[in-house]
Amino acid sequence: MPRIEIAPNVFWIGVNDYNTELFEGLWPVSEKGVSYNSYLLKDQKNVLIDLVKSSYFDEFLYQIKQVIEPRDLHYIVVNHMEPDHSGTLSLLREVAPQATILCTPQAQPMIQAFYHLEKGIQTVQDGDELSLGTKKLQFFFIPFVHWPETMVTFEQSFGILFSCDAFGGYGALKGTIFDDQCQNLDFYIDEALRYYANIVAKFSAMVKKAIAKLSDIKPNVVAPSHGLIWRGNPQQIVELYQKWADFQTTGGEAGVTLLYGTMYGATEKATETFMQGLLKSEVPFEVFDVRKIHPSYILKTLWQNRGVAVAVPTYETGLFPPLAHLLDLAKRKGIAGKKVVYLGSFAWSGGAKRELEKWCADLNWEMIDSLEFKGNPTIQEFQKVEELGNRFGKMIKQVSI
Ligand SMILES: Cc1cc2nc3c(=O)[nH]c(=O)nc-3n(C[C@H](O)[C@H](O)[C@H](O)COP(=O)(O)O)c2cc1C
Numbered sequence: 001m002p003r004i005e006i007a008p009n010v011f012w013i014g015v016n017d018y019n020t021e022l023f024e025g026l027w028p029v030s031e032k033g034v035s036y037n038s039y040l041l042k043d044q045k046n047v048l049i050d051l052v053k054s055s056y057f058d059e060f061l062y063q064i065k066q067v068i069e070p071r072d073l074h075y076i077v078v079n080h081m082e083p084d085h086s087g088t089l090s091l092l093r094e095v096a097p098q099a100t101i102l103c104t105p106q107a108q109p110m111i112q113a114f115y116h117l118e119k120g121i122q123t124v125q126d127g128d129e130l131s132l133g134t135k136k137l138q139f140f141f142i143p144f145v146h147w148p149e150t151m152v153t154f155e156q157s158f159g160i161l162f163s164c165d166a167f168g169g170y171g172a173l174k175g176t177i178f179d180d181q182c183q184n185l186d187f188y189i190d191e192a193l194r195y196y197a198n199i200v201a202k203f204s205a206m207v208k209k210a211i212a213k214l215s216d217i218k219p220n221v222v223a224p225s226h227g228l229i230w231r232g233n234p235q236q237i238v239e240l241y242q243k244w245a246d247f248q249t250t251g252g253e254a255g256v257t258l259l260y261g262t263m264y265g266a267t268e269k270a271t272e273t274f275m276q277g278l279l280k281s282e283v284p285f286e287v288f289d290v291r292k293i294h295p296s297y298i299l300k301t302l303w304q305n306r307g308v309a310v311a312v313p314t315y316e317t318g319l320f321p322p323l324a325h326l327l328d329l330a331k332r333k334g335i336a337g338k339k340v341v342y343l344g345s346f347a348w349s350g351g352a353k354r355e356l357e358k359w360c361a362d363l364n365w366e367m368i369d370s371l372e373f374k375g376n377p378t379i380q381e382f383q384k385v386e387e388l389g390n391r392f393g394k395m396i397k398q399v400s401i
Contacts, residue, residue: 013063016172033172044133054087079164106149142210159220169227180232251337255305256285266345277389307396317351
């Protein structure tokens with residue numbers, strides 16, 4: 001997409017990426033795309049805020065040249081060192097050797113380590129201001145949103161917060177970069193939640209600190225480094241991030257994530273009956289086949305819903321492996337405070353339930369109830385499974401947060 005002017009002489013010069021299969025080598029983005037938002041401010045001193053991934057250098061240079069020649073660049077602000085935002089730094093330095101790199105003291109050694117750049121780097125302190133002529137920038141450190149060296153840059157005259165990964169989301173930008181112009185806001189909110197669960201969730205306590213720290217700013221525009229630029233309703237994405245960060249301690253909203261897997265169909269039959277029970281309780285629920293659905297999408301719903309129903313068979317005295325893998329990811333992402341039920345089939349020793357109980361203790365999840373059955377469920381067991389679904393659904397609807 002060609003450059004877009006956000007405010008007089010403040011330009012979005014980002015790129016859309018539909019080619020990367022897995023963001024961070026982990027999370028699928030090729031279908032829905034992801035944007036790397038870079039910003040160029042023209043003034044007596046010209047400033048570039050955040051860059052793009054190295055493979056997009058040609059497109060990025062073209063974007064810059066639509067506004068200024070690289071030799072006229074005075075500053076390059078590196079809010080965050082992750083290579084999707086700094087990967088073009090070495091190449092950019094070759095065409096703009098005069099530009100001073102501005103970053104936090106924590107980012108400086110990273111820039112040296114990643115790009116072997118020693119000269120022309122100036123560190124800023126938390127709260128420092130920088131006059132560009134008519135515009136003024138202010139820097140605020142927000143450590144661990146999402147690396148320890150991260151900061152945001154606030155442009156004071158128009159009130160634009162360049163928030164880097166904070167308030168970002170997946171989803172390439174289609175025809176517009178703005179929330180108030182896009183036709184499918186729900187898509188971007190959904191992809192922002194998936195991004196949150198995949199990338200930011202672990203650092204929810206730091207997200208809350210950052211939001212509190214930035215609360216006096218009241219930006220007119222929130223311009224993150226991925227996804228939509230929030231101009232129509234800048235508070236919306238801040239409030240969403242606050243709500244999502246709270247889920248780490250509250251366990252989430254009234255809803256059930258049903259995680260199911262099967263080898264020969266016994267647990268699948270019970271899962272279908274369990275869903276009948278859930279439906280009767282009128283709790284919202286979402287079902288994921290853990291054998292087939294990528295964890296990126298499951299983590300999103302797992303983060304959001306306070307109820308988790310696990311329906312998998314015993315496999316080699318433990319949990320069905322794709323489910324164990326998912327719980328490992330949940331642990332790494334700090335997904336806590338869930339209410340859990342288990343149902344599943346076994347043939348001789350069982351063991352899935354036992355392993356799930358250990359995971360629950362480890363994850364700070366509460367195991368509410370369970371139902372194991374040998375082989376295929378009997379009519380009586382089917383009835384109990386439905387009752388379990390109904391009971392659990394009602395309970396999840398009622399749990400106050
Ligand atoms: C590779 C493999 C390992 C298994 N390990 C165990 C086990 O350790 N203990 C047990 O009780 N059943 C074990 N089972 C039996 C299954 O749990 C049982 O067949 C169950 O009914 C499968 O449920 P499903 O039809 O939903 O796949 C194993 C089955 C397979 C195929």
